[in-house]
Amino acid sequence: MFSKNEVTVGNIKIGGDHHIVIQSMTNTDTIDVQKTVSQIIELKQAGAEIVRVSVRKKQDLEPFGEIVKRVDVPIVADIHFDYRLAVQSIKNGASKVRINPGNIGSEEKIREIVKVAKDYKIPIRVGANSGSIAKEYQNLPIYKALAESALKEVRLLEKEGFFDIVVSVKSTNAKENFLANQYISQRIPYPLHIGVTEAGVYEDAIILSSAGLGSLLLNDIGDTIRVSVSGNPVKEVQIAKDLLISLGLKEGIKIIACPTCARSEINVESWAYQVKNWIKERNIVKNLSIAVMGCVVNGPGEARHSDIAIVGTKNTSAAIFLKGKLYGTYKKEEIKEVLSELINDLN
Ligand code: SF4
The missing domain is CATH 3.20.20.20 (Dihydropteroate synthase-like)
Structure with a gap:
């Protein structure tokens, strides 16, 4: 206290x-x-x-x-x-x-x-x-x-x-x-x-x-x-x-991103920045965690504790997990829209 x-x-x-x-x-x-x-x-x-x-x-x-x-x-x-x-x-x-x-x-x-x-x-x-x-x-x-x-x-x-x-x-x-x-x-x-x-x-x-x-x-x-x-x-x-x-002491969206390794299927840094900037532009204030993970090997496991996880798959597409469960697989250009819907629906 x-x-x-x-x-x-x-x-x-x-x-x-x-x-x-x-x-x-x-x-x-x-x-x-x-x-x-x-x-x-x-x-x-x-x-x-x-x-x-x-x-x-x-x-x-x-x-x-x-x-x-x-x-x-x-x-x-x-x-x-x-x-x-x-x-x-x-x-x-x-x-x-x-x-x-x-x-x-x-x-x-x-x-x-x-x-x-x-x-x-x-x-x-x-x-x-x-x-x-x-x-x-x-x-x-x-x-x-x-x-x-x-x-x-x-x-x-x-x-x-x-x-x-x-x-x-x-x-x-x-x-x-x-x-x-x-x-x-x-x-x-x-x-x-x-x-x-x-x-x-x-x-x-x-x-x-x-x-x-x-x-x-x-x-x-x-x-x-x-x-x-x-x-x-x-x-x-x-x-x-x-x-x-x-520290979880203020409402806001926490972006989690993996450090990347040889298994990474997407440019995690660039995707994480895009998500971050997009959320900032829209001034979204919600208590959510969004993970951007490079691959399906460890991605889903590591992202299980996030509300939304974007996990890189082959051919620059990504799987989206919602509260640890697979929500769907999307092309890079579709991610923003899906993310937007999910963020609006959550909380
Ligand atoms: S999620 Fe995949 S790409 Fe990212 S660090 Fe873990 S194993 Fe490597």
């Missing part, structure tokens, strides 16, 4: 028994309202349910308020150093604020943020990453230092009677990331925002995020995820979505 507490971010719930929420962050200049709004819309269309926007200075506050009004996605204000930015962002419509009490300063300033967050019923995310380990924990193993630094921030909020909290601990090292989140999940009831920080460019981020987030999610740790990718944040959302679908 995931953590028991839940928080409400706009119209989205995080924690409790709720689904794993996908979030991302804009990388446009907050002052450029139009660009930022466009990016948020793109992120939403890609599947983001919550989007974070940096509020770096006083001049960002007004555009931030304008951005919030122009989108229908809950927006999180990302604040560092200045408590007044957190207070005003909440007043300007933030659905959640992410702060780092360690760099906000005095307890009095944190108290001010808490007071407004309570009035507006806004959750606060706190946490730690490799760059924000508290001095007193620097001799601990890194995962423990990370987790204890985050717990210290949690205690600062709890001391003010504030419990509407989301916590994150992030590392660029998948194992440290796992251990830190595991440690923290055993000690607090608050929803966990998980991610592997600074995961790199697209290909590297896919691997690191799959290892780092997959290991946590398979252990029921994590309530909301943010994949980190250098570049266009839409890619973060796509990776997050694919990861959740592959």
